[in-house]
Amino acid sequence: MNLNDVKDNLKSQGYKLTNQRKAILDVLMDHKGHVLSAEEIYEKTKERYAKTNVSTIYRNLEILENANLIHRINMNGEASKYKLICNDKHHHHIICKECGKSQSIDFCPLQDIHDEFKDEDFVLTDHRFELYGYCKECIKKKNEQV
Amino acid sequence: MNLNDVKDNLKSQGYKLTNQRKAILDVLMDHKGHVLSAEEIYEKTKERYAKTNVSTIYRNLEILENANLIHRINMNGEASKYKLICNDKHHHHIICKECGKSQSIDFCPLQDIHDEFKDEDFVLTDHRFELYGYCKECIKKKNEQV
DNA sequence: TTTGGTGCAAAGCGTTTGCACCCGC
């Protein structure tokens, strides 16, 4: 999924391509491999289109989430983080708690667990699976600080 | 893990057993099998000890979380939900999105995935795995409403 | 008596909303 695919997807749903929206998409595209908070997206978007407002960020993130173009990730108690979906296949993420670097994981635990719930008391609709840790670079930086 | 174990655990860390704290623990114990929001815990605690205040709820939930006595669960964008940890073994949950009913799952996807990350770019520290759906009772209720 | 616990009210934070104006198409 590249930038034009995303833009076409939005257009086809009747959304306009405003300068703010383009700037936001550019930022997300520039940080494909990292999760970003709304605040971070806001700051980086302003560097590209200065007039952008926070509420515009949130409104666009909502549109993108509904259009299934971005992932939204929550760690307990923290503000939501977002990243573009680059990959059509269902997948999960491993995320660096320091810098937000995010790597896709093709493995999905649901495949393994589905059988267990055949006769059980629940009908499944959603699931969450995320790994957290520190990436090589951040571990290196941490060690150097000592 | 029963109520007295929890109380002993807190006492051993120098915490006092106030009426409010006892009421909160009673509420959590009464709803072992459900996740509850702070608001719900607050309302139910007031039924047992009327003078209880919301801030007391939050302060105690924080203590209990740090003491590893409760699980805290977040769905995207929603307020945190809490439940007592009943079970010493590491486990995950399946949660009813309607009523909060929660069932333990012994399966942990980390066992399956560990090998994949042996030589990878991340050092793992945490993981989240939750299943969401609807429990039998809530599905039944929904069907009856139609 | 000591020290942690609490109620209260106010502030915090991330996020959402109402409204008038703006600008892609």
Place this chain on the structure above:
DNA sequence: GCGGGTGCAAACGCTTTGCACCAAA
């Protein structure tokens, strides 16, 4: 020109905090 998009400021919901008082141990 129309209808969606935006900036602004205010409000929101959940959660945290400062402070004076309270009550377990």
